[in-house]
Amino acid sequence: MEKIERLQQIINRCDRLVFFGGAGVSTESGIPDFRSVDGLYHQKYEYPPETILSHSFFMRHPEEFFRFYREKMLVLDAAPNAAHKKLAELEQAGKLKAVVTQNIDGLHQAAGSRKVLELHGSIHRNYCMNCGAFYDAQYIRDTDGVPRCKHCKGIVKPDVVLYEEALDQKIMEESVNAISEADVLIVGGTSLAVYPAAGLLRYFQGEALIVLNRSATPVDGNADLLIEEPIGQVMARIKVR
Ligand SMILES: [Zn+2]
Numbered sequence: 001m002e003k004i005e006r007l008q009q010i011i012n013r014c015d016r017l018v019f020f021g022g023a024g025v026s027t028e029s030g031i032p033d034f035r036s037v038d039g040l041y042h043q044k045y046e047y048p049p050e051t052i053l054s055h056s057f058f059m060r061h062p063e064e065f066f067r068f069y070r071e072k073m074l075v076l077d078a079a080p081n082a083a084h085k086k087l088a089e090l091e092q093a094g095k096l097k098a099v100v101t102q103n104i105d106g107l108h109q110a111a112g113s114r115k116v117l118e119l120h121g122s123i124h125r126n127y128c129m130n131c132g133a134f135y136d137a138q139y140i141r142d143t144d145g146v147p148r149c150k151h152c153k154g155i156v157k158p159d160v161v162l163y164e165e166a167l168d169q170k171i172m173e174e175s176v177n178a179i180s181e182a183d184v185l186i187v188g189g190t191s192l193a194v195y196p197a198a199g200l201l202r203y204f205q206g207e208a209l210i211v212l213n214r215s216a217t218p219v220d221g222n223a224d225l226l227i228e229e230p231i232g233q234v235m236a237r238i239k240v241r
Contacts, residue, residue, distance in 0.1 A: 003227050004237050010184055010208050010225065011238060017095050018182035019087050020201065021231075022102040024189025024213060028081040028232035031105055032072075054163040062146045062155060069140075069158065073104070074123055076137055080111035082236035083188065088112035089240045098178035102190060102197060104160050117175045119167060119196070121160040130154025167196065179203045188212040188231045192219060 011017065023033035045068055051057055052068045080088075088111040090096035098115045099108050106124045108116045126135040128149035135156050140147050147156040161167055179185060180203040191213065192198045198218055201209075211223040212231045220226055227234055 003225060004234065006225055007210060007227065007234070008238055010210065011090070011095065012241060014184040014208070015095055016097050016181060016183040016206070017090060017186065018098050018100065018178050018184075019096060019186045019188060020100045020179070020190070020197070021083075021188045022190025022192075022194070022197070024191075025083050025101070025231055026078070026081075026103050026105055026107055027189070028083065028230055029078040029105075029107055031075050031078050031103075031107075050163055055165045058157070058162055066140075066146055073158075073160070074137060074141055075105060076123075076141060078105060078107060080107045082232040083234075084108055084111035084113070086235040086238055086240070091115065093240050095240070097182065098174075100175045100178060100200070102194060115178075117171050117178065119161070119171060119175065121158070121168075123158060123160060125159035126156050127159060128152060128154040129157050172196070172200075175200055176203050180205060182206045184208045184210065186210045186212060187217065187219065187223075190217070191215055192217045 027033055045052060052065055058065045084107050087096060087099055087108065091113055098117055099113050100117045100119065101108060102120050104118065104120050104123050106122055124137045126140055131149060131152045131154055133149050133151055140156065140158065149156055179200055182204060183206040185204045185206060187201065190197060201219055208224040209219065209222055210225045211217055211220055212227045212234050214228055214230060
């Protein structure tokens with residue numbers, strides 16, 4: 001049987017679907033994966049992305065951090081693609097219970113998804129490190145150098161989990177709960193290389209594990225269905241009933 005057909009059948013039967021996704025979900029929206037070789041490497045920065053996007057670098061070189069961040073991370077003109085839209089439809093139809101994502105671009109919400117567990121935070125939330133005042137992504141885009149709080153001049157920091165920083169415990173717990181209650185888990189657009197992705201998947205005890213990724217992942221061997229094609233193209237062919 002054709003793989004898309006099998007995916008359709010599994011989705012038709014399930015009623016507690018959870019989606020776990022990563023950078024590959026947004027590449028079809030034009031957002032580069034900074035870990036991929038054709039992504040942001042070999043570009044005009046003196047440090048590798050993992051260094052710039054670390055807590056200690058942020059504290060020591062905020063100017064350089066925000067130069068990189070505004071140019072590479074703060075993507076505000078991207079639109080949701082077929083994968084984001086289909087997942088939102090599946091949620092509206094009552095089939096999908098949660099999207100757990102490693103992405104920070106907010107595109108699932110832009111597509112209409114409501115239950116989105118953002119393991120690595122979001123570019124759309126920014127807080128003054130001094131007084132906690134909230135700022136949206138446009139504020140970061142429209143300021144120069146290190147963005148400062150209008151009220152107290154504190155540094156405004158994106159609510160994005162940097163390297164060396166801990167994940168939000170509440171989001172982690174909610175993700176564990178969603179995954180452990182799922183009957184079907186779709187892992188999409190992630191090679192599961194980044195903590196805590198692979199660990200979270202161990203909580204899945206449902207009926208079918210589906211992997212939609214263009215390259216190999218550590219759970220391919222456990223997958224009931226493995227489709228190595230761009231996820232937007234795959235999801236575009238799924239019908240929601
Ligand atoms: Zn402030």
